[in-house]
Amino acid sequence: MRTPHRRSFAVLAVALAAGLGSAALGALPATADAATGAVKVQYRTSAPGATADQAEPWFKVVNTGSSSVPLEQVRLRYYFKADSAGTQYRFACSWAVRGCAGITGTFGTPAVPTATADRYLEIAFTAAAGSLAPGADTGDMQLRFHRADWQPLNQADDYSFDPARTAYGDFAKVTAQVGGATVWGTAPGGNAPDPTPTPTPTGPAPSGATLFDDFAYATSADPAIAAHGWNVRSNAGGPGVPGAAWAPENVTFGAEGADSSVMNLRTSTAGSGETTKQTEVLTRATKFKNGTYAARVKFSDAPAYGPDGDHLVQTFFTINDLKAPMADDYAEYDFEYLSNGGWGEPGNILYTTSWETYRPDPWEAVNQHTEDRSSHAGWHDLVLTIDDNAITYSVDGRTFATHDARYLPERPMSINFNQWLIDLNGQPGTTPRAYDQKVDYVLHVQDQVLTPAQVAARVAALRAAGTTFQDTVPNG
Numbered sequence: 001m002r003t004p005h006r007r008s009f010a011v012l013a014v015a016l017a018a019g020l021g022s023a024a025l026g027a028l029p030a031t032a033d034a035a036t037g038a039v040k041v042q043y044r045t046s047a048p049g050a051t052a053d054q055a056e057p058w059f060k061v062v063n064t065g066s067s068s069v070p071l072e073q074v075r076l077r078y079y080f081k082a083d084s085a086g087t088q089y090r091f092a093c094s095w096a097v098r099g100c101a102g103i104t105g106t107f108g109t110p111a112v113p114t115a116t117a118d119r120y121l122e123i124a125f126t127a128a129a130g131s132l133a134p135g136a137d138t139g140d141m142q143l144r145f146h147r148a149d150w151q152p153l154n155q156a157d158d159y160s161f162d163p164a165r166t167a168y169g170d171f172a173k174v175t176a177q178v179g180g181a182t183v184w185g186t187a188p189g190g191n192a193p194d195p196t197p198t199p200t201p202t203g204p205a206p207s208g209a210t211l212f213d214d215f216a217y218a219t220s221a222d223p224a225i226a227a228h229g230w231n232v233r234s235n236a237g238g239p240g241v242p243g244a245a246w247a248p249e250n251v252t253f254g255a256e257g258a259d260s261s262v263m264n265l266r267t268s269t270a271g272s273g274e275t276t277k278q279t280e281v282l283t284r285a286t287k288f289k290n291g292t293y294a295a296r297v298k299f300s301d302a303p304a305y306g307p308d309g310d311h312l313v314q315t316f317f318t319i320n321d322l323k324a325p326m327a328d329d330y331a332e333y334d335f336e337y338l339s340n341g342g343w344g345e346p347g348n349i350l351y352t353t354s355w356e357t358y359r360p361d362p363w364e365a366v367n368q369h370t371e372d373r374s375s376h377a378g379w380h381d382l383v384l385t386i387d388d389n390a391i392t393y394s395v396d397g398r399t400f401a402t403h404d405a406r407y408l409p410e411r412p413m414s415i416n417f418n419q420w421l422i423d424l425n426g427q428p429g430t431t432p433r434a435y436d437q438k439v440d441y442v443l444h445v446q447d448q449v450l451t452p453a454q455v456a457a458r459v460a461a462l463r464a465a466g467t468t469f470q471d472t473v474p475n476g
Helices: 009-017 223-227 452-464
Strands: 039-045 057-063 074-080 089-096 103-108 119-125 141-147 174-178 181-184 210-213 230-232 251-256 259-269 277-283 291-299 312-319 332-338 349-359 364-372 378-386 391-395 398-403 414-421 433-446 469-471
Touching: 039 174, 039 181, 057 074, 057 174, 089 103, 089 119, 103 141, 119 141, 210 452, 223 230, 259 414, 291 312, 291 332, 291 414, 291 452, 312 433, 332 378, 349 391, 349 398, 364 398, 378 452, 414 433, 433 452
Parallel strands: none
Antiparallel strands: 039 057, 057 141, 074 119, 074 174, 089 141, 103 119, 174 181, 210 433, 210 469, 230 277, 251 259, 259 277, 259 433, 277 414, 291 378, 291 433, 312 332, 312 414, 332 349, 349 364, 378 391, 391 398
């Protein structure tokens, strides 16, 4: 486990003690019918050498069926042989016709490793990638992966590598699934990429005390915000750039596309603490513990205006206050996206972190974390569930991390969104710039573990009933 990132926790703990924190899931698409939602995969390599600094499998996905296929239902797997059992790999998207923001890459291990395949790279898509009409293709997806230590990698023994494929053509050694069913390709021996899954509940979720907010407010000064139990932070203190202000006026509300009520958190700077304005919205009450937490959040890679490069943190998290250094009743559960790196990371990274406790000085932390070093720009469905056994994080309907029971909360927490700058080292210039993080809605269901599909159904039902806010979670 890496040394966890350091934040201004001492100031944060003081803020929380005063009740101030720190740091539209649409319905899930229907499963595609393989008979009409068929696709095929075309492949070429841009790095045909037996050894290379990085593998460069490029793909096109072609819709060979008779109906449109949402790309977020599609999964590709490229199989390869790791250079050693302990070798770690990193994924990146160099360029794509539909944009790299809609493409994700994660690594896994086949159920039955073979001499040419003991790892795979799984390519998935977010809703931002759109759909494929019958006969259409995605266009170029210029993808790559490399060893984490940047040593040359050996491709010669990789199942899905073909050095002769320097132009696109149909390629059956990369598999494709649509809606969980394999529709293209042949996996290495004994490795069907779609084993029969455990049925996932999609019906109505169990009832439970609920907090739901669609963020249908006029401005950050709307009295309904406080009446609904939220605080738009204005007090000084960490985390973030010393001297920065927490600016309520930078929290705005409006429409985006089909969503009529979206909250926007803007962080702006001109390269100094005095010109830096950060944003945070959090519940005044610390009354949330076990159950399901969900939000639809739009992360940004590019600034709303001005030059890029700042070490930005965009978040959705729960937290309570640290009563004393290494106190064992502290709790914090984070989704944190760093679009330009920071904390020693050079680029895009999404963290999920479950905290047991920490000491600010000298620094010591007890936590468990999972990370994905790829772009997560765009809208994402974030779900966190906590029961008596584990903490589970999901992104866009897929499990991102499961953390151990030893990190379970002992006390209730607040619910928080914030956007802030770690430092000003990523972009030291004085040209004004600003970054946006958007939130469609937030949902908490007390003491109930909901699947992402059940979250979608609950949100859809609340909206269908015309509910923009509900809080039946008891205090204390």
